[in-house]
Amino acid sequence: MQQTAxxxxxxxxxxxxxxxxxxxxxxxxxxxxxxTFILSFTDISGVKGVPWKFIGLANYREFxxxxxxxxxxxxxxxxxVFCIGVTFFQNLIALFIALALNSKLIKGKGFxxxxxxxxxxxxxLVTSYIWMNTLNPMEGPIAKLIGLxxxxxxxxxxxxxxxxxxxxxxxxxxxGYSMVINLAGLQSIPSELYEAGEIDGTSSWQKFxxxxxxxxxxxxxxxxxxxxxxxxxxxxxxxxTTGGRNMATQTLAARVVFFAFNINSGSGAxxxxxxxxxxxxxxxxxxxxxxxxIYQRAVKRREEML
Amino acid sequence: xKRHIPLKILIYTFIAIxxxxxxFPLFYAFNTSIRxxxxxxxxxxxxxxxxxxxxxxEAFKKANLSAxxxxxxxxxxxxxxxSILMAVFLAFPLSRxxxxxxxxxxxxxxxxxxxxxxTIPQFQILLHLGLxxxxxxxxxxxxxxxxxxxxxxxxxxxxxxxxxxxAASIDGCGYFRYMFTIMIPLMxxxxxxxxxxxxxxxxxxxxxxxxxxxxxxLYPITRGLYVFRGQYQVDxxxxxxxxxxxxxxxxxxxxxLQRYIIDGVVAGxxxx
Numbered sequence: 001m002q003q004t005a006x007x008x009x010x011x012x013x014x015x016x017x018x019x020x021x022x023x024x025x026x027x028x029x030x031x032x033x034x035x036t037f038i039l040s041f042t043d044i045s046g047v048k049g050v051p052w053k054f055i056g057l058a059n060y061r062e063f064x065x066x067x068x069x070x071x072x073x074x075x076x077x078x079x080x081v082f083c084i085g086v087t088f089f090q091n092l093i094a095l096f097i098a099l100a101l102n103s104k105l106i107k108g109k110g111f112x113x114x115x116x117x118x119x120x121x122x123x124x125l126v127t128s129y130i131w132m133n134t135l136n137p138m139e140g141p142i143a144k145l146i147g148l149x150x151x152x153x154x155x156x157x158x159x160x161x162x163x164x165x166x167x168x169x170x171x172x173x174x175x176g177y178s179m180v181i182n183l184a185g186l187q188s189i190p191s192e193l194y195e196a197g198e199i200d201g202t203s204s205w206q207k208f209x210x211x212x213x214x215x216x217x218x219x220x221x222x223x224x225x226x227x228x229x230x231x232x233x234x235x236x237x238x239x240x241t242t243g244g245r246n247m248a249t250q251t252l253a254a255r256v257v258f259f260a261f262n263i264n265s266g267s268g269a270x271x272x273x274x275x276x277x278x279x280x281x282x283x284x285x286x287x288x289x290x291x292x293x294i295y296q297r298a299v300k301r302r303e304e305m306l
Numbered sequence: 307x308k309r310h311i312p313l314k315i316l317i318y319t320f321i322a323i324x325x326x327x328x329x330f331p332l333f334y335a336f337n338t339s340i341r342x343x344x345x346x347x348x349x350x351x352x353x354x355x356x357x358x359x360x361x362x363x364e365a366f367k368k369a370n371l372s373a374x375x376x377x378x379x380x381x382x383x384x385x386x387x388x389s390i391l392m393a394v395f396l397a398f399p400l401s402r403x404x405x406x407x408x409x410x411x412x413x414x415x416x417x418x419x420x421x422x423x424x425t426i427p428q429f430q431i432l433l434h435l436g437l438x439x440x441x442x443x444x445x446x447x448x449x450x451x452x453x454x455x456x457x458x459x460x461x462x463x464x465x466x467x468x469x470x471x472x473a474a475s476i477d478g479c480g481y482f483r484y485m486f487t488i489m490i491p492l493m494x495x496x497x498x499x500x501x502x503x504x505x506x507x508x509x510x511x512x513x514x515x516x517x518x519x520x521x522x523x524l525y526p527i528t529r530g531l532y533v534f535r536g537q538y539q540v541d542x543x544x545x546x547x548x549x550x551x552x553x554x555x556x557x558x559x560x561x562x563l564q565r566y567i568i569d570g571v572v573a574g575x576x577x578x
Contacts, residue, residue, distance in 0.1 A: 007404035008471040013481035014404055017395035018411065021451025024392070025415060028447055032424025032431065039427055048433050100321055105314045112321055114564050115328050121560045121567065123510030125528050126553050133338055133542055134331040141334060141351040172327070177571060184572040204313065233423065236513060240535070260426045261517050274426045285422035 036285075039278035046261065046272025059279035071247060078163055079232065079251040083291065085167040086231035090178055091224055093171070098182030099212070113183070117176030127173045128240035132156060135165060156241045159248040166249050170237045174230065178223050185219025186212070221299065228295055232288050239263060252284040339546035346543050361547035369530035369548045370522070378509055378527040381441075385448045386505045390497060392451030394490060397459035402468065412460075415452040429517060444518045448508050455500040458570070462496040463489075499570035502563055509556070527552055 007014060040059055044052040063072075097116060101109045119127050135155035137143050146153065153161045193211050202210070235254040242249040250258070257263050260277025338346060339361055341354045366372065396415075400408045428447055429438075437443030466489070474484045490497065512528040519525055531552050534545040560567065 007399075007402075008468075008475035009404070009481040009484070011405070014399040017481070017485070018399060018405075021392035021396045022411065022414075024446070024450050025418070025452055028428050028431065029418045029424065029450070029452070030414065030421070032427035033418065033421035035427035035430070036422040036424055039430070044430065046429065046433070048438070096320065097324065100317045103317055106317055106321070112325065113568070114560070115325060117564070117568060117571075118328065118332075118557070118560065120571075121506055121556050122553050123506075123512070123528070123556075125510070125512045125531055126549055126556075129531070129534070129545060129549050130331045130335050133546055134334050136350055136542070139350045141330075144351045180568055180571045240512075243535075256423070256425075257513075260429075263513075263516055274430065278426050281423050281426060 036278050036281050039275055040282045042275040042278075043273075044275045046274050052275070055275070059276050062276065063279055063283065071250075074247050075250050075252060075255055078249060079253075079287065081163060082167055082170075082238075082251050083228060083231045085164075086170050086174075086234075087224060087227040089167070090171045090175060090227050091220065094175060094178035094182050094223065095216075095220065097175070097179045098186055099208075101179070102183060102186045113179070116179055119173045120176040124173065124236040125240055127169060128237055131165070131169045131172070132241055159246070162242050162246060162248045166238050166241060169241060170231065170234060173237065174227075178227065181223055181226075182216070182219060185216050189215045224295065225292065228291055229288055232284065232291060252280060252287055256280045256284060335546045336550055338542055339550050341543055343541060343543050350542070361543045362551065365534075365544040365548035366551065368544065369533055369551075370525070371527060371530050371548070371551055373523070374525045374527040374530045377525060381445055381448075381511075381526055382505050382508045385445050385508045386501055388449045389451065389504050390455060390501050392449070393453075393455035393459055393500070394493065394497070395485065396451040397456055398463055398485065398489065401460045401463035402471070415456060418452065425517075432518070438518060439520050439524070441524055444514060444524065447514060447518075448511060454570070455504065458496055458500055459493065462493055466492050499566040502566050503570045506556070506567070 041054050041056060042052055043055050043058075100106065101113055106112075122130075134140060135142055137152075137154045137157055140155075143152065143155070156162050156165050189212065193215075194207060197207050197211060232251075233253050235251060235257060238249050238251060238254045239257065256277050258277075259280060260272060260274045262272055337354050338350075340357045340359065342358050342360070345352075345355060396411075399405045400412050405411070432438060432443045432446070435443075437446070470488060470492075471484070474488060479488075509526075510528060511526065512532060515526050515529040516532065519529065531548050534540050534548060
């Protein structure tokens, strides 16, 4: 990283200042992360005093062979669809939003930016309830609107549309982050490049293709990575809109809390299967690893082609 | 300029659609909250015929918001202050390169993003320490010196000349006194931005509140809103009234502080 500079202050004081943060990071960050792996080989519950033991690979055997294959495949499919759906649409729309709000032709940018960022401030629970209300299948405003075109939907309540609604709500909530990061990336592109382009008589499309997009690409890349990891780990919107029982929206991350903490699952605290939950968390971890590797590989190949 | 007009119309149309998608649900939530239950049931998508605040009174009692708002303020104040202080005291020696193990410590904080999720073991640790269903147990997992504040302070401190450190130490000013009287005031813009972002995250926490707290006396405000959970059988008018009461302070705060908030996210995102 960097060379050690001569400290103006005694070392013990500097270390004493670091200690609280370091202790918490190790005790409640690093150690739990490693322990997830260990607990995945146990049948530990979420209740103190209940005896528990190491059960070898039994949790993994249950994951792969003893649960309903249909449920497992549904969860894996939902995880992939949720991840790709969120990552693709969030980044595509965020790119358009950032371009629009960076345009010289537009007034009131600050206001528009603030409105789109607002859901981040409101949080997941408020966001979930707002959309449950708006997407009320029984004559809610959107139900009425699509009714004009002869369509109808159960939205969060129907197996065929629930996951799409979760993806939409997730994007609506997290869009602000992607937008703001893109805007910062756009503003760091030197205006001289555009001025030079103007002298050469480039069209708007050419400017986008040869200046904006290539220079914004590193930012978009960060955004995509954040969206892939974020959407795979995210379960709050799913939990608060469709609950833990609806298999149509269950993802790996949602299953972790379903087994480990019984949130919305309807069963009592005694059923908290934290060892098995840890197994799901480990599989999710591997899943994230594979997803990011596939993405990185695809990006590299694309960059080599250009 | 003439050739820009179609593009301008296109962009404004796009923004107009976005504004509807972002503002309509909020407006509709407010509209629902001021209607009587009967009025709502008769036509959920209609406009409120007259303004009723009964839902607010009912929801305020049902969600027990008066009791929980104090808890939320307490949790947010304590966790934010502790986290920001930790991040400052962590970022300073690392950014200055005063410690040999600085790189190792920074790595320790950065690597946690790439490790398996530790929610379950963290629960086990706090459970076995007897911290389940306590204020401390709920808060301690939300306190930390890492993440975006660490990265932002790390960069920000590099912009503050080292001469200050040397001058202070030559004048016999101790480390902690120096940090509190000189460094922290110099870092005000960065600290303001990070404190607000941290505070929003803690105020909006609901998962930890569900996992760690069963005693109603300890609930934060979000846990009050969560009593309205369920699919569609809940009373939407009351739920939306509770939602507006939880969201209103956030929206008001946001109107005044949005510049700091968005700047903070930019800083975090760029270095992520």
